[in-house]
Amino acid sequence: MHLNIRDIDRMADMDIKYIRKDNTTHIHTVGGVDYITFDKLDRSGVVNAFSTRVGGVSEGYLGSMNLSFHRGDDKDRVMENHRRFAAAVGYDYRKLVFSDQVHKTDIYKVTEADIGKGIIRESDILEIDGLMTDVPGIPLMTFYADCVPVLFYDPVNRVVAANHSGWKGTVSKISRHMIDRLRKEYGTAPENLICAIGPSICIDCYEVSEDVAMRFIEAYTQSETAQIVFDKGNGKYLLDLHKANYYNLVDSGVKPENIDVTNICTCCNSEWLFSHRASKGMRGNLAAVIMLPE
Numbered sequence: 001m002h003l004n005i006r007d008i009d010r011m012a013d014m015d016i017k018y019i020r021k022d023n024t025t026h027i028h029t030v031g032g033v034d035y036i037t038f039d040k041l042d043r044s045g046v047v048n049a050f051s052t053r054v055g056g057v058s059e060g061y062l063g064s065m066n067l068s069f070h071r072g073d074d075k076d077r078v079m080e081n082h083r084r085f086a087a088a089v090g091y092d093y094r095k096l097v098f099s100d101q102v103h104k105t106d107i108y109k110v111t112e113a114d115i116g117k118g119i120i121r122e123s124d125i126l127e128i129d130g131l132m133t134d135v136p137g138i139p140l141m142t143f144y145a146d147c148v149p150v151l152f153y154d155p156v157n158r159v160v161a162a163n164h165s166g167w168k169g170t171v172s173k174i175s176r177h178m179i180d181r182l183r184k185e186y187g188t189a190p191e192n193l194i195c196a197i198g199p200s201i202c203i204d205c206y207e208v209s210e211d212v213a214m215r216f217i218e219a220y221t222q223s224e225t226a227q228i229v230f231d232k233g234n235g236k237y238l239l240d241l242h243k244a245n246y247y248n249l250v251d252s253g254v255k256p257e258n259i260d261v262t263n264i265c266t267c268c269n270s271e272w273l274f275s276h277r278a279s280k281g282m283r284g285n286l287a288a289v290i291m292l293p294e
Helices: 003-013 037-043 077-091 167-173 172-185 212-221 224-228 241-250
Strands: 026-029 031-039 047-051 107-109 130-133 140-144 148-154 159-165 194-197 207-209 229-233 238-241 259-261 285-292
Touching: 026 037, 026 077, 031 037, 031 077, 031 159, 037 148, 037 194, 037 259, 047 229, 107 172, 130 172, 130 207, 130 212, 140 148, 140 159, 148 172, 148 241, 148 285, 159 167, 159 172, 159 194, 159 212, 159 241, 159 285, 167 212, 167 241, 207 212, 212 224, 212 238, 224 229, 224 241, 241 259
Parallel strands: 107 130, 194 259
Antiparallel strands: 026 031, 031 047, 047 285, 130 159, 140 285, 148 159, 148 194, 207 238, 229 238
8 A cells, every 4th residue: 555645644533453442552643743652651751752654754655754764765854754753752863873673682782972873873783673771861763663662761770771572582582681781781670670562563463484483382481372372273373472572571570560561553553653564565664762861
């Protein structure tokens, strides 16, 4: 489905399909830009947001709020999209630090020396799926189009972090790697973390092959697997990445009551959110951002 900017901008008025109705996410429209925030992070005072397709200037299947410079979009349009998204959410886009996602589990510690990498200057942050920092005013950004964003806030040590968790990162338990690094670098205690599992593909939309399903069956306990992997027959399975990422957090010591699990599927809402599966790869990128306020 190819849409122009007017089509995309009208989508703010469309009905959103929810996995379930709860208060884990909040939808905002500021200056014509739609974005999503997470309840527990909002209550903690942390700047956090997940973008939508609404409010940008990109065209066609990239319309209209594509935030990636690597999807064939005009660079000036992408930069304008970043300006608009940042203005709506409330951060300085020139200070952004980008991940460089390769579906692995490596984590990068961001400092003042990294400000602007990926957005206004060349980045040497390569093959990194997770970012963390204790520096106020540096927005960390990771990118999505069905994969799972996981956001972290340590209110005791004043640290924020984000990781990109596709099926490979999920089964390799990147969130456990993140929590181990947070403990090592900042003294984070898992029980103090406040986390959000963001909009991404839901179990009903995510059919996988047997070899992928077996990776999860081998990586999780029997009781966990019963809630993550569902056999459809004929070598096809449904996979619940939301539940798997939830277990990755809880098994690492995060309190269940400190986790918001998304109620929004990217694939079910592919006219409002970019979805790789729904678009067969013809899409832009969404982004998650998290920042300690200055």
